[in-house]
Amino acid sequence: MSDLHTPFESGQGLVGATTQDGAERSPGPWRVALSQLLHNPVAIASTVMLVVVVGACLCAPLYAHHIAHTDPFSSNVTGTTVVNGKRAAILQQSTQGLGLGVVPIGPTWHLSGFFLGADGQGRDVMSRLLYGGRTTLLIGTASAVICCVLGALVGIVAGYLGGATDWILSRVLDVIWAFPVYLLAICLSVVLLTSGLDLGPLHVSAGSLMLPIVIIALIYVPYVARPLRGHVLSLKESEFVKASVGLGASELRVLRRELLPNVLPSVIVFLPLMIALNMLTESALSFLSIGVQAPQASWGTIINDGLDLLYTRPWVATAPGIMLVITAVAFNLLGDAVRDALDPKAKLRGSI
Amino acid sequence: MWVTPRYPAAAAAAAAILLTVTACGGSSPSTSPTGGPAGSSSATGDAAGHTGGTLHLVAQSAGGTLDPQVNYTLQYWQLYQATYDQLITYARVGGSQSVDLVPDLATAMPKVSDGGKTYAFTLRQGIRFSNGKPVTTADVVASFRRIFKVASPNAGSWYNVLVGADACLKTPATCTLDGGVVADAKTGRITFHLTQADPQFEAQLAMPFASILPASAPSKDAGTTPIPTTGPYYFSSYSPNSALTMKRNPYFKQWSAQAEPAGYPDEIEETFGLTAESEVTAVENNQADWMYDAPPSDRLVEISSKYSDRAHVNPLTAMWYLTLNSNIPPFNNVKARQAINWAVDRAAVVRLYGGTSLAQPACTILPPGFPGHRDFCNYTAGGGTTWTAPDLDKAKALVQASGTAGQQVGVVVQNDSVNKSIGSYLTSLLNQLGYKATLKPLSNNIQFTYIQNTDNHVQLALTQWYQDYPAAADFLQVLLSCASFHPHSDSSINIAGYCNHSLDAKMDAANTLGVTSPSAANTQWGTIDEDYMKESPLVPLITPKLVDFTSSRVGHYQFSLQYYMLVDQLWVQ
Numbered sequence: 001m002s003d004l005h006t007p008f009e010s011g012q013g014l015v016g017a018t019t020q021d022g023a024e025r026s027p028g029p030w031r032v033a034l035s036q037l038l039h040n041p042v043a044i045a046s047t048v049m050l051v052v053v054v055g056a057c058l059c060a061p062l063y064a065h066h067i068a069h070t071d072p073f074s075s076n077v078t079g080t081t082v083v084n085g086k087r088a089a090i091l092q093q094s095t096q097g098l099g100l101g102v103v104p105i106g107p108t109w110h111l112s113g114f115f116l117g118a119d120g121q122g123r124d125v126m127s128r129l130l131y132g133g134r135t136t137l138l139i140g141t142a143s144a145v146i147c148c149v150l151g152a153l154v155g156i157v158a159g160y161l162g163g164a165t166d167w168i169l170s171r172v173l174d175v176i177w178a179f180p181v182y183l184l185a186i187c188l189s190v191v192l193l194t195s196g197l198d199l200g201p202l203h204v205s206a207g208s209l210m211l212p213i214v215i216i217a218l219i220y221v222p223y224v225a226r227p228l229r230g231h232v233l234s235l236k237e238s239e240f241v242k243a244s245v246g247l248g249a250s251e252l253r254v255l256r257r258e259l260l261p262n263v264l265p266s267v268i269v270f271l272p273l274m275i276a277l278n279m280l281t282e283s284a285l286s287f288l289s290i291g292v293q294a295p296q297a298s299w300g301t302i303i304n305d306g307l308d309l310l311y312t313r314p315w316v317a318t319a320p321g322i323m324l325v326i327t328a329v330a331f332n333l334l335g336d337a338v339r340d341a342l343d344p345k346a347k348l349r350g351s352i
Numbered sequence: 353m354w355v356t357p358r359y360p361a362a363a364a365a366a367a368a369i370l371l372t373v374t375a376c377g378g379s380s381p382s383t384s385p386t387g388g389p390a391g392s393s394s395a396t397g398d399a400a401g402h403t404g405g406t407l408h409l410v411a412q413s414a415g416g417t418l419d420p421q422v423n424y425t426l427q428y429w430q431l432y433q434a435t436y437d438q439l440i441t442y443a444r445v446g447g448s449q450s451v452d453l454v455p456d457l458a459t460a461m462p463k464v465s466d467g468g469k470t471y472a473f474t475l476r477q478g479i480r481f482s483n484g485k486p487v488t489t490a491d492v493v494a495s496f497r498r499i500f501k502v503a504s505p506n507a508g509s510w511y512n513v514l515v516g517a518d519a520c521l522k523t524p525a526t527c528t529l530d531g532g533v534v535a536d537a538k539t540g541r542i543t544f545h546l547t548q549a550d551p552q553f554e555a556q557l558a559m560p561f562a563s564i565l566p567a568s569a570p571s572k573d574a575g576t577t578p579i580p581t582t583g584p585y586y587f588s589s590y591s592p593n594s595a596l597t598m599k600r601n602p603y604f605k606q607w608s609a610q611a612e613p614a615g616y617p618d619e620i621e622e623t624f625g626l627t628a629e630s631e632v633t634a635v636e637n638n639q640a641d642w643m644y645d646a647p648p649s650d651r652l653v654e655i656s657s658k659y660s661d662r663a664h665v666n667p668l669t670a671m672w673y674l675t676l677n678s679n680i681p682p683f684n685n686v687k688a689r690q691a692i693n694w695a696v697d698r699a700a701v702v703r704l705y706g707g708t709s710l711a712q713p714a715c716t717i718l719p720p721g722f723p724g725h726r727d728f729c730n731y732t733a734g735g736g737t738t739w740t741a742p743d744l745d746k747a748k749a750l751v752q753a754s755g756t757a758g759q760q761v762g763v764v765v766q767n768d769s770v771n772k773s774i775g776s777y778l779t780s781l782l783n784q785l786g787y788k789a790t791l792k793p794l795s796n797n798i799q800f801t802y803i804q805n806t807d808n809h810v811q812l813a814l815t816q817w818y819q820d821y822p823a824a825a826d827f828l829q830v831l832l833s834c835a836s837f838h839p840h841s842d843s844s845i846n847i848a849g850y851c852n853h854s855l856d857a858k859m860d861a862a863n864t865l866g867v868t869s870p871s872a873a874n875t876q877w878g879t880i881d882e883d884y885m886k887e888s889p890l891v892p893l894i895t896p897k898l899v900d901f902t903s904s905r906v907g908h909y910q911f912s913l914q915y916y917m918l919v920d921q922l923w924v925q
Contacts, residue, residue, distance in 0.1 A: 075780040077700035091703045094653045097660035099709040100899065101652030120704070120773050121780070207790065289767075294776060294791055295783070308769040311650040 033265075033341040043337035046330040053327050057133035064127035068113045072131055073295040076122035083108055090114075090122040103312045116315050119305045125316050128297045132320060135298040137327070139213050139291075140279035146217035147274055151224025152267045156259060158225070159232025160251075170229070173222040181219055185281060188215045189290035207293040212285060216278045224270050228263055235262055265342035272335035276328040283324055299324050402908065402923035407617040409919070410631045411644035414592035414624045419574040420563040421495075421504045426818070426916065427644055429560050431622075433912075434615050434920035435581040435598065436563035439473050439492070439542070440554060442821075443610045444918060446910030451822055453554055456611040457487065457564055457582065458542075461554075468549030468867040471557075475540040480603035481566050482586035489535035492542050494567035500527040501571040509830075510556040515545040525571070551866035551873070555821035584615045585920060596622040615920030616908065632901065635662075641903040641924060642917070649706055649769060655901055656709075664900040665709065666911045669719045670818040671827070672705070674778070674891035675803065675847040677811050682756030682787070689888035691754065692812075693731040695747035695781055698739050701893045704773045710899070713739040714892035717827055717881050723870075724824030724877030730885050748785055757786035764803050764813040767793035774814055774893075782812075801842040806849060813847060816896075821914070824877035825866075829859050832884055850889035855880060 285291030286300025306317025415427035500520035520527035578587035698713030715729035765775035782789035836846035866873035
């Protein structure tokens with residue numbers, strides 16, 4: 001039976017195996033993929049970049065409370081700080097010409113406070129950038145995981161069971177697919193962020209991060225489920241699946257032992273790509289004030305905060321934008337590398 | 353008067369706040385960069401040779417209907433000064449004299465008799481509408497009937513003192529104002545009979561709602577169709593999605609330089625659809641001569657430093673304030689309301705508005721320099737008559753004493769950048785006080801009506817009020833009387849829903865006193881202001897100033913305390 005299995009039959013992979021006659025078998029597909037990743041400089045570089053970004057964001061409370069000594073979520077409009085030994089207002093009254101306008105303090109480039117300056121509320125931009133990164137990464141990752149799990153589930157079930165189940169699930173996906181992604185996200189956000197979400201005994205408040213996570217996860221399910229359904233339809237006709245069915249394996253066993261291991265690499269390839277996509281979506285929604293709600297911050301909300309300071313304090317908007325670009329590019333490069341390692345023939349990104 | 357918002361929304365192009373009117377006494381000087389006299393232009397000299405050219409104005413959006421008896425925005429009230437006339441009007445000059453009432457279509461100020469219940473005018477002869485037809489007493493009578501027929505916004509609050517107004521309010525379509533407005537075509541005499549003396553009646557006659565229109569004007573909102581005018585210009589075309597054009601009225605002959613001076617430009621065009629950022633750039637590059645909307649906050653420093661000779665800063669008799677809903681928790685508790693007044697850092701709000709050159713902290717409902725204003729400050733750390741600092745400890749103690757700590761509070765603001773930033777500050781402050789506050793930004797177009805309707809259960813809202821005319825009642829009685837509170841209505845300007853019959857009686861007494869002794873009445877209004885502040889239904893935040901930004905070719909800038917920049921008095925050549 002093992003001869004009929006694809007390279008991703010469960011039981012093989014990450015741990016090397018030895019045949020009964022003692023001869024060493026070739027390394028499993030997972031091990032090969034890992035080895036390829038470890039020898040791919042782009043994958044290594046993007047992973048390092050992500051580790052740095054994630055690590056820095058996880059240290060946000062440490063930086064805000066013990067280094068910058070600031071509360072990034074409270075307004076500090078009339079506060080002062082010390083710059084080069086001199087006390088200065090955080091929001092500074094213009095003294096030029098007619099004296100119109102107030103400008104937040106600019107970047108001090110000192111980690112001890114206001115490294116990237118202050119925003120319009122007198123809050124430390126660097127601290128908010130790190131906290132915002134936590135939120136953006138959390139929403140991007142959590143929604144991508146939910147999206148991939150749901151997408152895989154729907155794709156496998158629809159593809160394998162076929163018939164009415166496939167028809168119903170496909171039509172549901174068609175309906176979601178028919179909406180422009182951002183329009184659907186905006187509609188859901190506007191409705192849910194007004195009153196929260198009530199599902200029987202479960203209540204999600206309007207300001208909860210669960211709402212953007214769920215909204216973003218749902219709108220992208222078709223993007224994962226459709227290619228996987230096609231993949232399963234193809235696998236269903238393969239010899240090793242037919243052999244398994246012919247040997248009397250139950251549907252559950254076929255799904256678990258034959259299909260899932262072969263679909264899993266595609267799901268894993270999807271994951272980093274979806275994280276990047278979902279982060280961008282979250283930032284777009286938050287930029288439009290219909291994503292993460294104050295007092296929480298995300299990179300999108302910080303860009304929004306900086307919109308009114310573009311002429312005077314461009315770092316407020318550009319710093320989270322740069323972080324977003326770096327992180328999204330890193331996830332995309334990692335996704336490409338994972339795809340190359342697991343399935344060089346896959347064209348998954350092209351289908352997104 | 354509330355006027356359309358003035359600062360740009362973050363992502364969308366929003367509206368811009370604008371203001372209506374100012375002042376009183378005219379004692380507040382213009383801070384025009386030239387240092388010239390109040391309200392005067394940076395350009396001086398003979399007007400000869402400055403007539404002609406086209407004045408280009410820009411705005412984010414149109415101001416709605418062009419009908420002067422319906423429109424209630426400063427955007428068009430400014431333009432009506434050069435187009436429509438009333439029997440009497442505020443002098444169309446810059447500086448302190450701009451709050452003086454002068455005869456316009458009437459030959460003289462009215463003769464008041466019968467204890468302030470009868471006002472008699474004589475109509476000027478020889479004036480024609482822009483369609484060539486003469487202005488007659490029949491047009492005057494028809495215009496006042498039309499106020500009710502088109503459901504003019506203040507028909508029920510300003511003109512309800514006219515005899516016959518009750519019937520007109522009940523059945524507008526058949527409004528005749530029998531006995532209320534009596535005209536004699538032969539003598540040109542027009543007499544108004546009131547049901548009771550009203551010290552604000554003359555001021556209300558000078559408002560654009562009381563414009564004299566042809567009797568043939570439609571008995572419904574004219575919308576985008578211009579109605580013939582009497583002033584130096586008429587509206588030649590209007591498309592709310594693109595532009596508004598004004599041309600010279602060929603039948604206009606100046607009859608009073610104070611009431612209706614001839615304008616300088618041959619044509620005035622206002623283009624709609626620009627963002628405030630684009631408006632600034634257009635004016636900087638002389639592609640436009642003036643922007644209706646206030647410059648966005650991030651361009652103020654640039655304007656202030658590079659274009660200081662083209663920026664005109666003028667104080668307003670206006671108020672940015674918070675309304676505390678006195679009928680639902682937590683602000684149905686007077687201690688909770690007082691806590692907010694103690695806690696709000698007005699200096700912070702001044703900074704968020706644009707700094708000390710653009711606003712000053714407010715303690716009173718009546719703005720500084722306004723009739724009835726008295727210097728006092730009930731909610732400032734350390735006491736005194738001016739605001740110096742918040743007292744957060746006292747505020748926290750009051751919140752605890754009120755038993756409202758921990759309650760949810762929604763902060764409803766307009767979604768332009770300045771309002772939202774003040775809202776963010778307030779949300780942060782409320783959380784500090786122990787509430788669970790959330791910010792609810794709403795479109796500028798709907799926020800003002802949304803916060804008035806009790807069905808929306810708005811607890812705390814940020815809004816603004818600009819005077820219609822210089823009288824204490826235009827703030828206190830309009831914003832806080834029981835008559836201004838209309839539950840379940842979008843037109844309930846007493847947004848706090850605060851109704852105090854004792855203070856209502858005091859306001860009625862002050863109004864009555866105002867007929868015979870305005871000075872004594874103003875003293876009473878000052879006391880009433882303080883009485884209201886003790887109950888704390890409102891939180892006065894700042895008294896704002898206005899920035900007019902003009903192109904380099906513009907001269908003869910004049911600022912009226914009543915109607916702001918006199919558009920048609922600008923020179924463009």
